Amino acid sequence: MSETADWYTRFATLEAHGQSAIYEEWAHGVAADPALLELIEQLPRLRRQPNLIFGVSRFLGAPVGPYGPWRDWTVAHWTSVYNDALVRLTQTNEARRCAVLLAALARIPGPLALLEVGASAGLCLFPDRYSYRFGDGELLHPLDGPSAVLLECDSSGPIIERMPRVAWRAGIDLNPLDVNSAEDSRWLETLVWPEQAERRARLLAAMDIVRADPPLLVRGDATDALAELAAQAPADATLVVMTSGTLVYLVRAERDRFASAVGALGARWVSLEAAGLFPALADQVVAARGPQLDGKFALSLDDDVLALAGPHGQFLDWL
Numbered sequence: 001m002s003e004t005a006d007w008y009t010r011f012a013t014l015e016a017h018g019q020s021a022i023y024e025e026w027a028h029g030v031a032a033d034p035a036l037l038e039l040i041e042q043l044p045r046l047r048r049q050p051n052l053i054f055g056v057s058r059f060l061g062a063p064v065g066p067y068g069p070w071r072d073w074t075v076a077h078w079t080s081v082y083n084d085a086l087v088r089l090t091q092t093n094e095a096r097r098c099a100v101l102l103a104a105l106a107r108i109p110g111p112l113a114l115l116e117v118g119a120s121a122g123l124c125l126f127p128d129r130y131s132y133r134f135g136d137g138e139l140l141h142p143l144d145g146p147s148a149v150l151l152e153c154d155s156s157g158p159i160i161e162r163m164p165r166v167a168w169r170a171g172i173d174l175n176p177l178d179v180n181s182a183e184d185s186r187w188l189e190t191l192v193w194p195e196q197a198e199r200r201a202r203l204l205a206a207m208d209i210v211r212a213d214p215p216l217l218v219r220g221d222a223t224d225a226l227a228e229l230a231a232q233a234p235a236d237a238t239l240v241v242m243t244s245g246t247l248v249y250l251v252r253a254e255r256d257r258f259a260s261a262v263g264a265l266g267a268r269w270v271s272l273e274a275a276g277l278f279p280a281l282a283d284q285v286v287a288a289r290g291p292q293l294d295g296k297f298a299l300s301l302d303d304d305v306l307a308l309a310g311p312h313g314q315f316l317d318w319l
């Protein structure tokens with residue numbers, strides 16, 4: 001099996017299974033389709049990502065249903081799919097991750113200056129503007145009352161009772177998305193998998209909240225743009241660098257350079273990333289839960305893993 005076929009098979013079984021029957025069928029279909037694999041392999045390796053190809057094809061109008069018609073459309077429109085896949089990034093912005101991030105933010109003395117690296121459209125920069133329910137606990141609302149967005153998160157341990165006070169929010173992204181742009185909003189919507197109506201509704205409602213008060217988003221690289229943006233944070237707030245679902249896009253040496261840059265700022269660092277990404281954090285997870293990480297994310301504050309978490313903020317499994 002080619003590397004690309006193997007990638008699509010793994011995507012089908014490990015990521016799409018149970019989340020999107022359509023993407024699962026498409027990914028298995030691609031893995032067994034030498035002609036389409038050959039087209040996909042014209043793209044640079046990182047651009048052959050199933051989520052990117054599927055998203056771009058849907059964005060351009062591919063029929064969302066059985067494999068055959070989708071496949072025929074994609075082959076017929078390959079030049080457009082190819083060109084779009086070269087320039088777009090998978091920038092899924094999931095507000096529900098705030099439920100997990102909040103568990104770490106609530107431990108940091110405020111007010112907070114939030115600087116998110118890999119912010120996409122900045123939906124995770126508004127943890128104080130959403131309502132929450134952890135497990136079957138009480139609702140936690142923003143200071144000025146209930147939000148139009150309720151984020152629910154199963155939790156094995158401490159329930160978060162304190163809403164952080166956010167004094168400043170800003171983000172860095174290679175390609176910041178603007179919730180006030182119709183095209184960017186539609187791309188964000190397309191990145192939600194076909195059957196995930198609840199995620200789509202949450203995304204639309206969260207985008208409305210962010211539209212009313214768009215954050216400062218800077219175009220740049222995670223590490224190179226960090227110090228200059230951090231220097232703009234108010235001195236009387238605690239600077240918190242946040243990363244969620246982003247550092248996987250950096251190769252190992254870049255990740256280490258990024259970690260050093262955060263250290264040099266003297267900032268707190270809240271990270272929600274794949275549990276195996278940083279060896280020192282992965283060791284803590286393995287020591288507590290064994291080597292089977294099953295695609296879970298780790299929530300960490302500075303050098304300590306606090307909990308395992310669902311990649312999209314579905315649950316907190318406190319260590």
Ligand SMILES: C[S@@+](CC[C@H](N)C(=O)[O-])C[C@H]1O[C@@H](n2cnc3c(N)ncnc32)[C@H](O)[C@@H]1O
Nearest residue numbers: 091093094118120173174221222244245246249
């Ligand atoms: C999967 S999205 C996650 C967005 C958001 N953090 C969330 O959790 O919803 C990852 C984001 O990281 C950005 N990104 C990837 N590599 C980057 C880099 N080297 N520097 C800055 N941003 C980067 C992508 O453009 C994308 O918007």
